[in-house]
Amino acid sequence: MSSASSRRRAQGVVRYSLPILVTLLAIAGGLIYRQIRRGSDADQPVQAVVAASGPVVRTTLGTDELLQHAREAMTAHRLLAPAGNNAFEFYLAVLQHSPGNRVAQDALREIFPFAANAAEQTIDAGDDAEAQRQIDLLTRADPGNYTLTLLRAKLQAQRTAAAQSVPPPAAHREPAAPSGKTPAPATPVAPAPSTVVVASAPMAPTRAANTLTPSEQAIAQLHVESTPVEAAPKSAVHVRAPSTMQADASSGSDPVLTHRVAPAYPPEAKRTRRQGWVDVAFTVQADGSVSGASVTDAEPKYVFDRAALSAVSRWQFNPSMQDGKPVAAQMRQRIEFHL
Known part of the structure; x- marks a missing residue:
């Protein structure tokens, strides 16, 4: 074989081998980059979930991680609060990933009465917005539970009592007394009592x-x-x-x-x-x-x-x-x- 023919064959091999080599290097680089990103993401979830400001539950967490955070929240008695960092939301997130997860279903069923008691305490504390958030969270777990009817009734009664105790707007108040005259003393108006079926006060006649x-x-x-x-x-x-x-x-x-x-x-x-x-x-x-x-x-x-x-x-x-x-x-x- 002549030297010219050998030289042409070597040039052809180099010409076709170079693109293949570049392609393989690009694929290897992409795989290495994905592994690095995956390892980086695995280091972040705990900081994102347990931040002191009460962040929203991350949907990128795996089922095992969500269950672990839910157990930690239960140990710390964080059943419904703070928002985004409580056992109920973690277990509900598990059911979003895996709708038939028995661990999450059983846990929600068992802690529901205790969480409802916590929601009632929030209502008693007068925190209207937080109480509504907690009732909505309980509704996502068991929308047909009769306890929710009692909690909604109590919250509505508290809102009604609060509305009745608010003083009238300035436009509807009595006009000021003329100068030199003492205005008549105002008669205090007591807020109407809230009547809720879960109240523990005994029944009594309304008259003497x-x-x-x-x-x-x-x-x-x-x-x-x-x-x-x-x-x-x-x-x-x-x-x-x-x-x-x-x-x-x-x-x-x-x-x-x-x-x-x-x-x-x-x-x-x-x-x-x-x-x-x-x-x-x-x-x-x-x-x-x-x-x-x-x-x-x-x-x-x-x-x-x-x-x-x-x-x-x-x-x-x-x-x-x-x-x-x-x-x-x-x-x-x-x-x-x-x-």
Whole structure:
């Protein structure tokens, strides 16, 4: 082979090899750059999440990292606050990544009563905006939970009471008294009390006892002793019969329970071995039906409320009789849940 031919062949090899070499170097450089960026991102999430200013939960975190931050928030009792750095938001972020994640679902279900109690404390503190944020957060976890109805009612009652206590605008105030005359003292106006079904204050007549009619006094004194509810095997519930209702002898006959629906022991409470009681106030109408059932107190809160209200609302009575006619009667019932 001549030297000229060999030289041309070498030039052809170099001409085709150079682009291939450049392409391989570019690919290798791109892979190295991606590895460096991935390692850099892995070092940043913790600082972004646990900053003191309460940042928004980062959606770029993995499921394991979100679960770890959620557990840390629960240990620090950060169930709903601060915004962006609390257990509820971390667990909800987990469900965005993995909708069927059982760890997040079970955790949200178990801490819901405690988070609802924290939201109620925020309402009591008068922080309207924060309370609304927390209720919205609870709604994302369990939109059909009856506790949310109670919390919204309490927040709305607080807003109404606050609105009633605000002084009128300057344009609607009384004109100033003429010079040299002493203006009449203003009569203080007390804010209207908030009436919320979760309030623990006992029912009392709105008028003085000596101004009530005998029938009204009798209705105010009617009550039923507590009813234990026990969780038996096979998820059954046994309820002992209530004690006789007490009233003045002159008030006529008392309401008599004729049909009782036994409260169902909540499965989640049974699984976690939780016990407690619920005080329910309601009205026995003249036709013997129950209306206006509401929780006046409970321990623990929001765990057995729905079961107690659902059962009591379906009870039937022989109504109270006054002067030979059926009349409405106010009743109170404590339902106890025991394992």
